[in-house]
Amino acid sequence: GPMAGGIAAQNHTSTLEYCAANAEIIVKGSSKNPRTGIICGYANYSTLRSNAALGGSITYDAANEEQGYMRAGRIYGDAQNFRTSDYQIADSSITVNNVAVSSPSDKDGITVTTDALKKESTWEQYGWDMEAAWKLGENGYPIPRAAGEIAQVRLSGAGTSADPYQLKNAEDLLYVAVRLNRDDPRLQGKCFVLTDDITLTEDFPMIESFSGVLDGDGHAIKNLVIKDTNTASVKQYRLGFVRSLSGTIQNLVFDHPKVTSQANSGSDGYSGAAVIVGLMEEGAMVSGCRVIDGEVNVPKLSKAGGLVCMLGYDGQWSATISSSVFTGTLTCGPRTGSYGPMAGGIAAYASTSTIEYCISDAKITVLETPAAVSIGGICGYTNSMTFRGDVVLGGGITVNEGVQKKEANRITGSDPYGKNIYANNLALDTYAVNGQQVTDDGDQQGISKTAAQLKKQSTYEAIGYNFSLQWKMSEEGYPVPKVFGYSSDSVNCVAVTPNGDASTGMSFSWQYQRNADGVVQLSTSKSMEDPVEFPAKAAGTMGMQYRAKATGLEPNTTYYYRVGSKTKQAFSEVGSFTTAPREDAFSLISLSDADAGDISAMTLAQSTLQAAQLAVPEAAFILHGGDMTGGKRTDWQYFYYLNQDTLMNTLIAPAAGEYDADGFTDYFNVGDTGYYSFDYANVHFAVLNTNEDGNQCIS
Secondary structure, eight states: OOEEESSEEEEESSEEESOEEEEEEEEOSOOSSOEEESSEEEEESOEEESOEEEEEEEEEOHHHHHTTOOEEESSEEEEESOSEEEOOEEETTOEETTEEOSSOOGGGOEEEOTTGGGSHHHHHHTTOOTTTTEEEOTTSSEEEOOGGGOOOOSSSSOSSSSSOEEEOSHHHHHHHHHHHHTTOTTTTTOEEEESSOEEOOSOOOOEEEEOSEEEOTTOEEESOEEEEOOOSBOSSOEESSEEEESSEEESOEEESOEEEEOOBOTTOSSOEEOSSEEEEOTTOEEESOEEEEEEEEETTSSEEESSEEEESSTTSOOOEEESOEEEEEEEEOOOOSSSOOEEESSEEEEESOEEESOEEEEEEEEOSOOSEEEEESSEEEEESOEEESOEEEEEEEEOOTTOSEEEEESSEEEOTTSOOEEESOEEETTOEETTEEOOOOBTTTBEEEOTTGGGOHHHHHTTTOOTTTTEEEOTTSSEEEOOOOOOTTOOEEEEEEOOEETTTOEEEEEEOOSSOOEEEEEESSTTOOSOEEEEEEEESTTSOEEEEEEOSOOTTOEEEEEEEETTTTEEOOOEEEEOOOSSOOOOOEEEOOOOOOSHHHHHHHHHHHHHHHHHOTTOOEEEEOSOOSOSSHHHHHHHHHHHHHHHTTSEEEEOOOTTTGGGHHHHSOSTTTSOEEEEETTEEEEEOOOOOOTTTOOO
């Protein structure tokens, strides 16, 4: 029969969402099975979500009504095999053959009055994004916002690495979760930072996917509760604070979190839960995080991880968990099939990725009697992984003795292909599986250490833990992550950059507290006798950068300098540089693409720079082609902390790489755009910046 709908006459295997219609629909003559709806006439294997019938009517000839052929509804007329039909609303004034709908069914939607349909709160209630996508038009109903009409984000900050959006309380955090789950383009891929501890008092909705940077800055999310009410059979179903991560979560504490679910994964091997992340995709990173007394209780799901459920996916992605800690309990259920359930204190499952410098104290329980289990104090099932510097402080594993294939070990449960790399992993010597102490050492068991040894800082320093930058000893006697930061009264991140004529002038940049005076003091004497002073100005998006330029210098002359504040009597150490000769041959060091997004990569980049300087000790300056860091604020601090001795006595001419872009001009005196040029001897260097859109671009 005929089909008619205000948005679509027929919807087959497709999605119709966030649409509104006011339609007068008339079906003439006598037809068998006409299907009509204000939104859609006939829906088959389709998804209808958050649509609204604003008004109108449906009218049939009397013959159709008499023969019982009329299939009409305020939302849709007829449907088969729905995928989803949620949050459909309809004006109470809509009629079918001049009769209002008195007992609305699913095809009629939820009855809403005309007055209610002209209120923003109604639309927000049913999932419409009135902040970023829609606004009320002159007629009182939603119309799409133009690009320039999108409202400002209700957060302080700009969402960049230099000026991240600030999360000050639970309201801010829940606001971000809701906006991200609505695919708000203003927040996707952006940077966020906690400015204080956040205590949650209601169940958290979970963030479906996150591609930006969330920096806890050492603060805690307290009492996170994820209470999944789904009791159905599921596949590819993962739970966590973030369900799917392609970005970075760092320096964040979860204090007494609890994750529970009664969903049943049956034989599916890709479902499970963890506190922080359900699935880590390509390039994702969890670093410097800590879970305190966490609980993951999913008795019918096949995977339970302390921090992460799935790290990578069947060899398709590479991701990293580093410098993080889990303490708490994990419980998962019996997966049917040959592989069985998987659980681990850091991750339940991991493939082609890295877990390094992580600490676990997890009590792990697998319920019932599956055919096989893969359980590890660090990770359950593994394939082509790197485990470096991981430590099992305590906990234990409990599995039914009837399990036929029991792969349960202190570090990793199963390593079926033998492709893992293990280095310097430690475990408590009294760690037990089903009450039996593990007595052998080995890759999957780690090197045995006593409880007393695991409470000594030197034990961790011996396997690569950096207590200057990333770790501190807790009151309980074991390492916990710390957030590195310079003290407020220190002058730091000092760089000297050629800009203009490098034979007679030089540019300086450094970081110090806000609202201070700034000065560069220069002398040809190492003892800084009779210094010449050049004033500095505060600059940069964070207001903590100071810039100065020294002029009138002599060519080919070594100068000594220090930077800082005279009124505060706060200065850097004394550094040195040599101005360019007027004309002469010279050497330089050219580097690029360190992409140093964590302390391991930054340490490697530091070693590379040091090796280059040893190879070319006469180099006049460093020309850096960009991507010095991973772009995060802490990356820049690591960069300067590790390289400050070098940079205090070497000129550096950097370009802004893809990852450097947001914070680049906050750390070098190269103007506000990243474009600059300089003359060194008889060579002119032009430094461009390709981090631009089409309107900004001049390169």
